Amino acid sequence: MGRFSKMHGLGNDFVVIDAREATLDMTQARAQAIADRHAGIGCDQLILIGQSDRADVSMRIFNSDGSEVEACGNATRCVPLFVGRDVLIETKAGLLDAKGVEGGASVDMGQPRLEWDAIPLAYAMDTLAMPVSWEDLPAPVAVNVGNPHVIFFCDDMNGVNFERLGPMIETDPLFPARVNVNFAQVVGENHIRLIVWERGAGLTRACGTGACATAVAAVRRKLVSGPTRITLPGGDLLIEWAPGGSIRMTGPATHVFDGEADWARF
Ligand SMILES: N[C@@H](CCC[C@H](N)C(=O)O)C(=O)O
Helix, strand or coil, X not given: CEEEXXXXXXXXXXXXXXXXXXXXXXXXXXXXXXXXXXXXXXXXXXXXXXXXXXXXXXXXXXXXXCCEECCCHHHHHHHHHHHCCCEEEEECCEEEEEEEECCEEEEECCCCECCHHHCCCCCCCCCCCCCCEECCEECCEEEECCCEEEEEECCCHHHCCHHHHHHHHHCCCCCCCCCEEEEEEEEECCEEEEEEXXXXXXXXXXXXXXXXXXXXHHHHCCCCCCCEEEEECCEEEEEECCCCCCCEEEEECEEEEEEEECHHHC
């Protein structure tokens, strides 16, 4: 039997497994089976906390389709709560410094990558106004914050069919590693509403890296001019970024319950 914690950041939910003592062989099929909301435990992402030679802990991230990915902002905020103290976390996207704050955490998410081949895109183009469009959504921005994001700034998001466009854009050959698809609308001064179709997980209640990428895109497009409030279906994040610097993400982290499971059954 193995123990796990159910946690979430703004409703983006996780099964978090402590793999620091017991090693657990995580395959794509097993991660997918655990994340399954009908036949498994159910979550948007499966998180494995392990030992690290370079940081306090390591974090591996698996989407609900079983794919292993580089970054997850909401899960990163859960790690100080899971471990019980401020932590330096080794991820595939680099070392992330996460500090607990009242009700959540504040994380240095590192510097964004803005070059076309770092997103990655299939061929060279301007990432600030990509010369492509999907239906009524033209000229998105591409940003990599450890994982790949494309951001559409919409005049009015109410008419956008996220469930149809999301998977279509996620799997477009323009994005050789697939992509997280962000639909954003500026709704006030330094305030953005955001819906994210996540690569490998679909529509979620919130995406921390999506909020970071969207704030970076909005600063580059001069749509915001300072710390930016990002309102997702699950609630708000505060994102701070200035060109040349690191992204700071601050927001809630919640522990729901602890459970036990027989991993051999998955
Ligand atoms: N929910 C996450 C992002 C999880 C990974 C993403 N779906 C990807 O494939 O890159 C977040 O809060 O950032």
